[in-house]
Amino acid sequence: MVELVRFYKTLPVKIVRGYAQYVWDDTGRRYLDYHTGYGVAFLGHRNPFVVRRVREQLERIWTVSLSFENDVREEALKALSRVLPGYFTHVFFQNSGAEAVELALKAAVRYTGRSVFVALIHSFHGRTLGALSVTHGPKYRKPFEQVLLKPRWVKPNDIDGLMKAVDDSVAAVILEPVLGEGGVIPLDREFIRAAREATREHGALLIVDEVQTGFGRTGLPWAHMEAGVEPDVMTAGKAVGGGFPVSFVAFRREVAEAFEAGEHGSTYAGNPLACAAIVGAVEAFEAERVAEQAARKGGEALEYARERLGGLRAVREVRGKGLMIGVELRFPPGKVLECLLKRGILALRAGATVVRFLPPYVTSVDELHGAVDALRECIASVYG
Numbered sequence: 001m002v003e004l005v006r007f008y009k010t011l012p013v014k015i016v017r018g019y020a021q022y023v024w025d026d027t028g029r030r031y032l033d034y035h036t037g038y039g040v041a042f043l044g045h046r047n048p049f050v051v052r053r054v055r056e057q058l059e060r061i062w063t064v065s066l067s068f069e070n071d072v073r074e075e076a077l078k079a080l081s082r083v084l085p086g087y088f089t090h091v092f093f094q095n096s097g098a099e100a101v102e103l104a105l106k107a108a109v110r111y112t113g114r115s116v117f118v119a120l121i122h123s124f125h126g127r128t129l130g131a132l133s134v135t136h137g138p139k140y141r142k143p144f145e146q147v148l149l150k151p152r153w154v155k156p157n158d159i160d161g162l163m164k165a166v167d168d169s170v171a172a173v174i175l176e177p178v179l180g181e182g183g184v185i186p187l188d189r190e191f192i193r194a195a196r197e198a199t200r201e202h203g204a205l206l207i208v209d210e211v212q213t214g215f216g217r218t219g220l221p222w223a224h225m226e227a228g229v230e231p232d233v234m235t236a237g238k239a240v241g242g243g244f245p246v247s248f249v250a251f252r253r254e255v256a257e258a259f260e261a262g263e264h265g266s267t268y269a270g271n272p273l274a275c276a277a278i279v280g281a282v283e284a285f286e287a288e289r290v291a292e293q294a295a296r297k298g299g300e301a302l303e304y305a306r307e308r309l310g311g312l313r314a315v316r317e318v319r320g321k322g323l324m325i326g327v328e329l330r331f332p333p334g335k336v337l338e339c340l341l342k343r344g345i346l347a348l349r350a351g352a353t354v355v356r357f358l359p360p361y362v363t364s365v366d367e368l369h370g371a372v373d374a375l376r377e378c379i380a381s382v383y384g
């Protein structure tokens with residue numbers, strides 16, 4: 001049998017089924033899933049709205065290229081119009097977060113004619129060469145450094161540093177409203193506003209990467225809305241297909257119109273199953289008031305986590321927004337994550353020392369509190 005290239009350390013749990021906030025392994029054991037495949041299953045596994053749309057589409061057609069018109073693609077565009085702020089007039093579908101970031105970077109180059117990017121220390125934007133270029137972590141970029149762009153790095157929330165970095169040579173500032181992989185680091189409103197002002201003043205674009213934060217997870221439809229800014233470009237992925245591999249980029253009109261036909265494309269872009277998944281995901285988003293649920297449940301969970309974990313010696317900080325919760329330890333979190341797994345809770349690491357929960361909106365407040373209690377016990381059992 002051929003083997004998978006070992007880019008991931010696979011855990012010794014064989015997951016065979018999922019529903020809502022739970023997954024089951026091959027022995028029938030149930031887990032509470034706060035890993036959600038790096039945040040993809042934010043709408044819960046097999047969300048019924050998404051299942052219905054994808055199932056219907058399976059019986060009709062799975063492949064229609066963008067060279068032809070297609071009904072479900074039109075439906076997906078209509079659905080997205082209902083959940084996107086009015087300043088985004090265009091979208092383009094992609095298949096992964098990294099691809100969406102690639103297109104966002106290309107848009108900035110095309111629109112401005114410039115090649116300098118400003119990105120944040122601790123950022124993560126993906127692993128293709130362009131996305132990796134604006135990703136900070138040395139473990140991701142070091143082996144490939146010789147072929148990467150060299151962005152200007154700014155510390156999260158360092159407004160002075162940002163002001164120094166943005167000048168007339170900059171194509172774009174790219175930021176995650178809450179840095180996800182880098183350690184669940186929320187950006188201050190003032191910082192995001194400063195990024196908007198500085199880019200506008202210097203004719204550069206503001207790209208918000210909402211692949212992880214978007215579609216309600218932080219308690220608003222899109223996390224940048226909290227800062228009241230209107231970015232030029234936004235990337236979205238993970239949650240937007242309800243688990244189906246699809247992403248998209250949203251553009252302000254002038255930026256989208258800077259492209260000529262043929263300057264970008266993708267064989268799978270706008271795939272009918274992916275579009276059906278988006279339609280179902282938007283239906284769930286609206287009918288279930290997903291963003292409101294994330295705000296309420298996440299708010300309660302964060303408060304409880306601060307109360308129960310904030311005073312522990314091993315805990316440096318508890319932070320997050322909505323259902324994106326990070327607990328920074330004073331140690332690498334590997335053993336704590338193993339302990340949670342043994343207790344039937346899937347969680348994930350962020351940065352070097354952060355335990356991260358990315359719960360689906362369907363989870364209950366009781367379950368969130370239970371996971372916080374389990375984390376407290378795991379921290380105590382590992383670090384005493």
Ligand SMILES: Cc1ncc(COP(=O)(O)O)c(C=O)c1O
Pocket residue numbers: 038096097098099101124125126127176180181209210211212213237238
């Ligand atoms: C903010 C952000 N951007 C981009 C990506 C890359 O997405 P993908 O793994 O789908 O390529 C991720 C993945 O974690 C992400 O969190």
